[in-house]
Amino acid sequence: MKVDFLVIGGGPGGTPAAMALASAGRRVLLVEKGAGLGGTCLFEGCIPSKILRESARRLQDIRRAQEFGLQIPAGEIGVDWGAIMKRKAAILRGRAEGALQRARQIPTLSVQFGSAALLGPRRARITPRDGTPEDVEFGSAIITTGSVPNLLPVTGVDLPQVLTSEQVLEIDHLPKRLAVIGAGPIGVEMAQILAAFGTRVTLLEAGPRILAPVDEEIALALEDHIRRQGIALELGARIAAIVRDGDEVRMQYRDAAGTQREAQAEFVLEATGRRPNVDGLGLEHTAVRHDRHGVKVDAKLETDEPGIYAVGDVLGHPMFAHWATAQALALAAHLAGRAARFPAPAVNTAVIFSIPVVGIAGLTETEARSAGHAVGVARYDYRADARAQVSGHAEGFLKLVYDQSSRAVLGVHVLADDAASLLGEGALAVGAGIAVETLAAAIHPHPTLSESIGTAAREALAARASSARR
Numbered sequence: 001m002k003v004d005f006l007v008i009g010g011g012p013g014g015t016p017a018a019m020a021l022a023s024a025g026r027r028v029l030l031v032e033k034g035a036g037l038g039g040t041c042l043f044e045g046c047i048p049s050k051i052l053r054e055s056a057r058r059l060q061d062i063r064r065a066q067e068f069g070l071q072i073p074a075g076e077i078g079v080d081w082g083a084i085m086k087r088k089a090a091i092l093r094g095r096a097e098g099a100l101q102r103a104r105q106i107p108t109l110s111v112q113f114g115s116a117a118l119l120g121p122r123r124a125r126i127t128p129r130d131g132t133p134e135d136v137e138f139g140s141a142i143i144t145t146g147s148v149p150n151l152l153p154v155t156g157v158d159l160p161q162v163l164t165s166e167q168v169l170e171i172d173h174l175p176k177r178l179a180v181i182g183a184g185p186i187g188v189e190m191a192q193i194l195a196a197f198g199t200r201v202t203l204l205e206a207g208p209r210i211l212a213p214v215d216e217e218i219a220l221a222l223e224d225h226i227r228r229q230g231i232a233l234e235l236g237a238r239i240a241a242i243v244r245d246g247d248e249v250r251m252q253y254r255d256a257a258g259t260q261r262e263a264q265a266e267f268v269l270e271a272t273g274r275r276p277n278v279d280g281l282g283l284e285h286t287a288v289r290h291d292r293h294g295v296k297v298d299a300k301l302e303t304d305e306p307g308i309y310a311v312g313d314v315l316g317h318p319m320f321a322h323w324a325t326a327q328a329l330a331l332a333a334h335l336a337g338r339a340a341r342f343p344a345p346a347v348n349t350a351v352i353f354s355i356p357v358v359g360i361a362g363l364t365e366t367e368a369r370s371a372g373h374a375v376g377v378a379r380y381d382y383r384a385d386a387r388a389q390v391s392g393h394a395e396g397f398l399k400l401v402y403d404q405s406s407r408a409v410l411g412v413h414v415l416a417d418d419a420a421s422l423l424g425e426g427a428l429a430v431g432a433g434i435a436v437e438t439l440a441a442a443i444h445p446h447p448t449l450s451e452s453i454g455t456a457a458r459e460a461l462a463a464r465a466s467s468a469r470r
């Protein structure tokens with residue numbers, strides 16, 4: 001077989017890249033090892049965790065029903081874990097089928113379920129899930145094989161009670177007690193989701209605070225929410241071992257003061273990062289360079305092997321589905337001979353679905369200072385916000401980071417129940433380098449959380465006016 005493009009991996013990077021190239025008339029073979037198109041995000045990451053979170057958040061709201069003048073019968077509100085898992089499976093199946101149907105409508109795109117390994121710079125062996133291996137010649141290839149969980153080199157990490165972030169989404173019952181190692185996005189999200197369902201959670205983080213790359217004030221405020229939720233958060237914890245204790249396990253660790261401690265748990269979730277997935281790809285038969293941080297590419301996502309490109313988690317941080325898609329679409333446009341704008345790291349947007357949600361667009365205050373900007377910061381407090389009060393979530397704040405000389409918005413950072421809804425405007429403001437004056441002049445509808453962006457921008461104008469008067 002001969003194709004123009006071989007795309008290895010059908011996640012949020014590979015699928016849009018393959019579809020865009022095939023839609024431009026190129027012959028594309030997309031090879032996916034998993035059960036369907038969608039990758040880690042759809043099957044083992046963003047989407048299933050958000051489905052569990054949705055049930056958890058609704059449960060929290062139902063428990064507050066009286067505050068909203070609603071009466072619900074006395075007694076414990078039940079959680080049907082099996083029904084939640086069925087709902088999750090149905091949504092995932094529907095999304096995977098939808099993606100495959102859309103792919104199959106493009107005549108020059110073939111989707112093969114199986115694995116691909118490079119034999120050389122222009123040749124690969126495709127081993128279908130059911131069938132005999134076949135070699136394919138390609139003009140160019142895109143490696144978009146994602147990432148896999150990082151496992152700690154700690155005694156007991158191989159016990160069946162120790163789960164990866166992928167396995168925790170498949171548990172068949174709600175555990176009574178859970179220990180989570182690592183307070184990055186995965187650890188924080190899963191700790192809060194399971195705690196909302198009633199699991200007693202211990203969250204252990206080696207660093208001095210949670211969510212290291214997030215704005216410090218936001219991370220510290222979220223730590224308060226986590227503790228108020230009843231989660232035992234231990235910062236500066238050093239894991240020593242995980243030992244079996246009947247059906248359960250004991251997590252042995254030293255706390256920040258060096259005292260030996262233990263946390264009993266039914267399961268331990270290992271959420272200590274992910275590493276690029278390059279195993280079995282045959283990169284050694286090419287000039288593609290990689291290390292534990294990922295595959296090395298230039299500004300146009302080409303590896304050291306001309307004609308072989310890579311996008312998404314396999315490049316290392318940042319590991320976000322939307323980042324992989326943005327890279328994939330830019331690369332596909334470039335390879336199809338159209339003008340392409342490759343995404344710039346400073347414009348990265350992310351939402352951490354903690355409770356409340358953390359929204360990030362662009363540079364934090366600290367990053368902006370290190371980059372040499374004359375940083376201005378305008379704030380907005382949701383405690384006094386109409387929409388936040390109405391919704392019963394009058395908490396959190398927004399920070400608008402801007403350059404005092406150029407007036408361009410550099411970052412929008414939010415902690416709020418509905419922070420996710422603000423990020424589109426934040427991403428646009430940062431990506432287009434919109435001035436605080438322009439944001440301040442836009443009419444943000446009342447009563448919505450988006451008013452916080454307009455109000456913060458007006459605060460930035462007021463700060464300039466008062467410094468001019470001085």
Ligand code: NAI
Pocket residue numbers: 152181182183184185186187189204205206207210211212237238239271272273274317318319320350351352353
């Ligand atoms: P991470 O690398 O972001 O965080 C891992 C955390 O574990 C860090 O805080 C680290 O200090 C801690 N840690 C490492 N070794 C430890 C030890 N021995 N004991 C205690 N703590 C230890 O990785 P995470 O959360 O697993 O996420 C993986 C990737 O997936 C990240 O790139 C993340 O951005 C992405 N992701 C994004 C989400 C979102 O945008 N909503 C949600 C989930 C994941």
